[in-house]
Amino acid sequence: MENRIILLPGDGIGKEILEAAVKVLHVVEEKFNHRFVYETHAIGGNAIDRFGVPLTDETVNACKNADAVLLGAVGGPKWDNVPADIRPEKGLLKIRKELGLFANLRPIKAFASLLHASPLKEHIIKDSDILIVRELTSGIYFGKPSERRENGKVVVDTLYYERYEIERIVDKAFQFARMRKKKLTSVDKANVLESSRVWREIVNEKSSLYPDVEVEHLLVDAASMKLITNPSQFDVLVTENMFGDILSDEASVLTGSLGMLPSASIRSDQFGLYEPIHGSAPDIAGKGMANPIGMILSAALMLRFSFAMEEEASAIEAAVNETLSDGYHTADLQIENGTKLSTNEITEVITEKLLING
Numbered sequence: 001m002e003n004r005i006i007l008l009p010g011d012g013i014g015k016e017i018l019e020a021a022v023k024v025l026h027v028v029e030e031k032f033n034h035r036f037v038y039e040t041h042a043i044g045g046n047a048i049d050r051f052g053v054p055l056t057d058e059t060v061n062a063c064k065n066a067d068a069v070l071l072g073a074v075g076g077p078k079w080d081n082v083p084a085d086i087r088p089e090k091g092l093l094k095i096r097k098e099l100g101l102f103a104n105l106r107p108i109k110a111f112a113s114l115l116h117a118s119p120l121k122e123h124i125i126k127d128s129d130i131l132i133v134r135e136l137t138s139g140i141y142f143g144k145p146s147e148r149r150e151n152g153k154v155v156v157d158t159l160y161y162e163r164y165e166i167e168r169i170v171d172k173a174f175q176f177a178r179m180r181k182k183k184l185t186s187v188d189k190a191n192v193l194e195s196s197r198v199w200r201e202i203v204n205e206k207s208s209l210y211p212d213v214e215v216e217h218l219l220v221d222a223a224s225m226k227l228i229t230n231p232s233q234f235d236v237l238v239t240e241n242m243f244g245d246i247l248s249d250e251a252s253v254l255t256g257s258l259g260m261l262p263s264a265s266i267r268s269d270q271f272g273l274y275e276p277i278h279g280s281a282p283d284i285a286g287k288g289m290a291n292p293i294g295m296i297l298s299a300a301l302m303l304r305f306s307f308a309m310e311e312e313a314s315a316i317e318a319a320v321n322e323t324l325s326d327g328y329h330t331a332d333l334q335i336e337n338g339t340k341l342s343t344n345e346i347t348e349v350i351t352e353k354l355l356i357n358g
């Protein structure tokens with residue numbers, strides 16, 4: 001069976017890191033006898049340059065007809081002055097919406113060899129491994145358009161949720177908790193917000209369907225504190241759009257390696273869009289210095305969630321882990337007595353390990 005993958009390199013280092021991830025996927029095809037079909041499309045600033053918009057209908061349709069999408073990064077100073085409605089980032093928001101990707105997953109996993117760079121290295125638990133499940137299509141970022149009233153003396157943003165939107169993300173989170181340590185933490189602000197009280201009700205209702213999963217509710221302020229003081233108390237964390245945006249950035253810093261973290265945006269079927277959490281890093285674009293690991297691990301998530309290739313995904317993760325343990329790293333990371341490599345060189349080490357292992 002063929003798996004159809006749309007490649008959206010985007011801007012800045014997006015192209016370099018996506019090339020690296022595709023090299024790794026080629027090794028997976030060879031080693032595990034799969035066939036992936038790739039098709040490349042424009043998104044973000046380069047799409048503005050070519051088509052006048054950050055995302056064309058043609059690209060949207062190509063994604064709709066594929067099994068998964070790999071995305072590099074969008075944006076950069078070149079497009080700072082384009083009109084607000086066609087900014088590069090709008091392409092990203094639009095594609096998530098068009099594809100109905102309502103759940104954003106961020107696995108937060110510390111790499112032992114990089115923990116010295118974590119601000120919490122003294123008390124972080126080495127095996128802390130958290131999955132943040134963030135609602136992606138609603139909440140205060142969507143809903144009614146924001147407005148300024150009375151000559152700007154009043155501003156309004158609306159936090160809007162429909163019940164089914166909360167139900168489907170909570171279901172997803174329970175399902176992931178069930179596959180992991182069977183502990184789900186739901187984060188809200190139920191002491192202040194009505195939407196949070198409904199959120200909490202729905203989590204409690206759903207919990208009867210997953211009696212094997214332990215559930216706890218935390219207010220977002222307490223959760224943001226506990227992520228720092230005791231990160232290993234968490235397994236799966238589920239929350240609404242804006243809280244998830246903030247908490248996932250906070251949690252990613254725990255690993256000491258922002259450039260290494262992958263993310264997945266998924267929906268109820270197998271389809272997903274996978275991208276590293278970092279941006280387009282225009283300051284280092286084209287210099288061969290970019291760390292491709294966040295992108296490579298995003299490709300691993302694609303194999304796991306969209307193609308049900310757990311063994312293949314784990315093999316990539318193991319190869320990355322071994323590369324770091326051997327002291328190989330890119331310029332953004334520091335490893336004592338390590339060896340600094342370029343984007344291509346570290347990709348080569350990872351693909352060699354992947355080929356040899358197992």
Ligand code: ATP
Nearest residue numbers: 075259278279280281282283284289290291292332
């Ligand atoms: P965005 O608004 O798109 O999220 P940002 O302003 O948050 O972008 P990034 O593009 O993520 O910024 O870059 C922040 C810093 O981290 C930059 O100095 C960049 O060079 C560096 N950086 C980000 N990703 C990588 C990477 N994969 N490899 C090396 N350095 C990176």
Ligand code: MG
Nearest residue numbers: 277278279280
């Ligand atoms: Mg950023």
